[in-house]
Amino acid sequence: MHRNSYSLAALAAAAVPGLVPVRTTPIATPTEDLDVAGVVGEQGRRVMVLSPSSTASGVRLEKDLKVADALTGTPLHGVIPPVLGFVKLSEGGRAAVTEAPVGRPLMLEDLQESPDLARSMGQVLARIHTVPRYAAEAAGVESFTPEALLAEHRERVLEAKEGGHLPAAVAQRWEALLEDEELWHVTPQFIHGDLSEESMFHAEERISALRDWSSSRVADAATDLAWLISTLEPERFDELYAAYRQELPTEVHPRLVERAQALGEFAVAEWLAHGLETGDESIVSDARGMIADLDADLAQLARDEAERTYDALSSRDEQP
Structure with a gap:
């Protein structure tokens, strides 16, 4: 199921202890069945939340994060936003929250x-x-x-x-x-x-x-x-x-x-x-x-x- 920006902000708050969302910003994604948003917290902390809206997109997200984790020990670590937490979704699978990518x-x-x-x-x-x-x-x-x-x-x-x-x-x-x-x-x-x-x-x-x-x-x-x-x-x-x-x-x-x-x-x-x-x-x-x-x-x-x-x-x- 697709989620709007308010639902994505709530997922981010549930996945990252202490994060109090203030506003969200849309972030484009290569696939239609992955909901992505930037979330800004009270102290200006910026994170990105990714929520799959289908089983297939959930599988892709899990592979994405597994590969990204494996790359943190390589010279690419500086361009891979680290994962901050996960939250289970009611329909199955899980959403992930990472540090927001630097820049635009x-x-x-x-x-x-x-x-x-x-x-x-x-x-x-x-x-x-x-x-x-x-x-x-x-x-x-x-x-x-x-x-x-x-x-x-x-x-x-x-x-x-x-x-x-x-x-x-x-x-x-x-x-x-x-x-x-x-x-x-x-x-x-x-x-x-x-x-x-x-x-x-x-x-x-x-x-x-x-x-x-x-x-x-x-x-x-x-x-x-x-x-x-x-x-x-x-x-x-x-x-x-x-x-x-x-x-x-x-x-x-x-x-x-x-x-x-x-x-x-x-x-x-x-x-x-x-x-x-x-x-x-x-x-x-x-x-x-x-x-x-x-x-x-x-x-x-x-x-x-x-x-x-x-x-x-x-x-x-x-x-x-």
């Missing part, structure tokens, strides 16, 4: 406008991807082999193609990417798995908090970069990626950025499948529009390449 929710415009913030994002991503596997396994996250990851991508693209949703040029590009064996030489690493504006906070030109670890797993580091490379301006992404590489203790795969770009494209097929499965025509229309845009981009690239080839041949023929 991150918007893409913030990253676009701030080189320092982009570099901080790159540093935090590197720290995520260097979390030891034993810490991830202690939190019970799933681990995927490179073969399993590639099979998942193949299935996603095949479904879109067989459903008649892919123009020929897009289908050919995606199939060529999937056949490029070197591109998919992945060393699985711990990843967040579902980065979004709702999962990050920032303050003073740095990433100050990360939340929602329910999709974390040991998989392809390119997954966490895919969203950023597909949304940020190239110059800003380059700054983020340079900071990412500098923070890592080891060299990255030489084609990591290329793979992230591919995963960003494949995500459109996943978005389309989600829209079709849920019968949400707005999602289906959005995904089809993105596929059409990619098709147009590929057509323009083909024209540009043809013009370059023609110019080169013409120049050679004109030479004495």
Whole structure:
């Protein structure tokens, strides 16, 4: 069941001894079945309360908190709000209260406008991807082999193609990417798995908090970069990626950025499948529009390449 801000404040008071709520503030969440609010106490203390409104969201919340707890012993501890308490819900499950994230929710415009913030994002991503596997396994996250990851991508693209949703040029590009064996030489690493504006906070030109670890797993580091490379301006992404590489203790795969770009494209097929499965025509229309845009981009690239080839041949023929 969903709860309003007053009910969430009451849950916070029950979970945290001595907390007397004065007011609440809404906080966006990536999922519709998780109620989240910021609560300000009498002495100005700020906490965040998270209450699942379904069994599925309760399972995700428990995984989120278990992973976050496992990460408190890693270099990420400074960006993970600590849990302050729990309270049982009448319908089953429990709500959780954490310290309020420092700063304010991150918007893409913030990253676009701030080189320092982009570099901080790159540093935090590197720290995520260097979390030891034993810490991830202690939190019970799933681990995927490179073969399993590639099979998942193949299935996603095949479904879109067989459903008649892919123009020929897009289908050919995606199939060529999937056949490029070197591109998919992945060393699985711990990843967040579902980065979004709702999962990050920032303050003073740095990433100050990360939340929602329910999709974390040991998989392809390119997954966490895919969203950023597909949304940020190239110059800003380059700054983020340079900071990412500098923070890592080891060299990255030489084609990591290329793979992230591919995963960003494949995500459109996943978005389309989600829209079709849920019968949400707005999602289906959005995904089809993105596929059409990619098709147009590929057509323009083909024209540009043809013009370059023609110019080169013409120049050679004109030479004495």
